[in-house]
Amino acid sequence: MENRPQWGTRAGFILAAVGSAVGLGNIWRFPGVAYENGGGAFFLPYLFALLTAGIPLLILEFTIGHKYRGSAPLSFFRMKKGAEWLGWWQLAISFIISTYYAVIIAWAMAYGYFSIGKQWGEDPLTFLVGDYLKVVDAGQVGSVVPGVFFPLLLVWIITLGILFKGVKKGIEVANKIFIPALVVLFMIIVVRALTLDGAIDGVNAFFKPDWGQIMNGKVWVAAYGQIFFSLSIAFAIMITYSSYLPKKSDITNNAFIAGFANSSFELLAGIGVFGALGFMAMQQGLPIDEVVSKGVILAFAVFPQIINELPAFSAAFGVLFFLCLTLAGLSSLISIVETYVAGVQEKFKVSRTKAVAIGGGLSALISVLYATQGGLNFLDTVDAFINNYGVAFAGLIEIIIVAWIAKELTNLRDHANGISDIVLGSWWIICLKYITPVVLGIMMVMNVMTDLE
Ligand code: PHE
Numbered sequence: 143m144e145n146r147p148q149w150g151t152r153a154g155f156i157l158a159a160v161g162s163a164v165g166l167g168n169i170w171r172f173p174g175v176a177y178e179n180g181g182g183a184f185f186l187p188y189l190f191a192l193l194t195a196g197i198p199l200l201i202l203e204f205t206i207g208h209k210y211r212g213s214a215p216l217s218f219f220r221m222k223k224g225a226e227w228l229g230w231w232q233l234a235i236s237f238i239i240s241t242y243y244a245v246i247i248a249w250a251m252a253y254g255y256f257s258i259g260k261q262w263g264e265d266p267l268t269f270l271v272g273d274y275l276k277v278v279d280a281g282q283v284g285s286v287v288p289g290v291f292f293p294l295l296l297v298w299i300i301t302l303g304i305l306f307k308g309v310k311k312g313i314e315v316a317n318k319i320f321i322p323a324l325v326v327l328f329m330i331i332v333v334r335a336l337t338l339d340g341a342i343d344g345v346n347a348f349f350k351p352d353w354g355q356i357m358n359g360k361v362w363v364a365a366y367g368q369i370f371f372s373l374s375i376a377f378a379i380m381i382t383y384s385s386y387l388p389k390k391s392d393i394t395n396n397a398f399i400a401g402f403a404n405s406s407f408e409l410l411a412g413i414g415v416f417g418a419l420g421f422m423a424m425q426q427g428l429p430i431d432e433v434v435s436k437g438v439i440l441a442f443a444v445f446p447q448i449i450n451e452l453p454a455f456s457a458a459f460g461v462l463f464f465l466c467l468t469l470a471g472l473s474s475l476i477s478i479v480e481t482y483v484a485g486v487q488e489k490f491k492v493s494r495t496k497a498v499a500i501g502g503g504l505s506a507l508i509s510v511l512y513a514t515q516g517g518l519n520f521l522d523t524v525d526a527f528i529n530n531y532g533v534a535f536a537g538l539i540e541i542i543i544v545a546w547i548a549k550e551l552t553n554l555r556d557h558a559n560g561i562s563d564i565v566l567g568s569w570w571i572i573c574l575k576y577i578t579p580v581v582l583g584i585m586m587v588m589n590v591m592t593d594l595e
């Protein structure tokens with residue numbers, strides 16, 4: 143603890159936190175999730191989740207890391223003996239996520255390359271599932287696909303290379319380059335998308351509220367799920383990152399900045415993606431509804447189609463778009479791997495180099511599974527499970543332990559208020575102690591019930 147690494151600057155910490163938050167979830171997940179769950183009306187549950195759960199939890203995790211100065215297991219242990227397992231549970235979720243998150247970044251890299259010359263041909267969907275991913279029926283896992291393997295190797299070399307260099311020289315420097323670059327490049331993409339024919343129709347479709355959906359429990363589940371995943375909370379990440387803060391740090395302000403930056407990016411991505419979808423709908427004479435998608439299909443089948451139809455500079459647009467996905471993804475992957483690297487390092491008292499080699503190496507090895515024929519089936523299942531159960535459950539348990547078992551909320555608030563400009567009032571306690579656990583509890587029950595149906 144005495145030699146605990148530290149961020150060099152406040153901006154460095156904020157950029158790293160934003161780098162973790164802004165990821166694939168913002169670009170390829172949010173736009174489709176919002177559209178499916180009420181469009182403009184989705185913003186109500188989304189904002190509710192952000193303000194009553196997302197930002198309060200972000201402040202909580204920043205405070206825990208800052209106060210106890212450890213990765214998640216050690217911090218929870220210092221808060222309450224017997225709570226260490228919660229940290230390990232969160233690390234395990236992070237570990238699982240990292241194994242498939244890396245693969246998606248690898249695809250993004252490969253697709254950046256395919257953009258030059260549009261190597262996916264006239265029918266990008268067939269190219270994706272057939273030639274590139276070699277998707278076969280579930281259960282029929284085959285040999286490693288070379289086209290996926292090599293970019294994956296590159297992703298791990300970059301990520302582990304940065305982590306070997308440590309917090310200040312590695313993570314901080316990388317984020318100081320990646321995040322400003324990402325913002326500038328992504329702006330270019332959005333402006334280009336919005337100036338295409340039909341873009342306005344797409345954006346209108348995105349914001350058109352379907353108020354009938356607002357009382358649907360599924361919409362609320364989607365809003366909370368998006369906020370948790372998007373802000374990287376309940377994954378031990380923000381605790382780890384804030385444990386590297388200097389003693390004098392404005393925690394609350396940093397949390398607001400990171401939270402709003404992430405949501406702004408998400409909104410921007412929604413506008414850009416739907417602008418591009420509006421263009422495609424017009425080109426193909428289809429209603430927007432039929433071209434909307436999210437996740438793998440959006441990024442690797444629909445976007446290539448959009449790129450195919452662009453009137454000019456299509457290769458450049460493709461390269462930029464996939465570069466944005468890659469940068470956003472890498473800065474998140476770095477944070478995910480760092481959480482278990484830090485945890486392993488502290489628990490087993492090994493050097494950073496060893497922890498990176500063992501933790502990162504293991505994750506890299508497992509990730510190769512998804513680079514096999516049929517790996518996509520596998521990835522989808524794991525992703526759905528993690529999102530439906532792992533995250534909300536970890537968040538719920540975290541709140542119950544901190545607020546109800548360790549009864550630390552007031553102490554933590556005092557700690558944050560002692561060093562921050564914004565003074566946390568009782569709203570913070572009310573959100574964390576009552577509102578969020580009740581909503582998360584209902585969500586958990588609903589998830590189990592729909593899965594049992
Ligand atoms: N927040 C990241 C995103 O939006 C994903 C992520 C999840 C990062 C969990 C770290 C941990 O894509």
Ligand code: NA
Pocket residue numbers: 162163164165167168371372373374404
């Ligand atoms: Na995010």
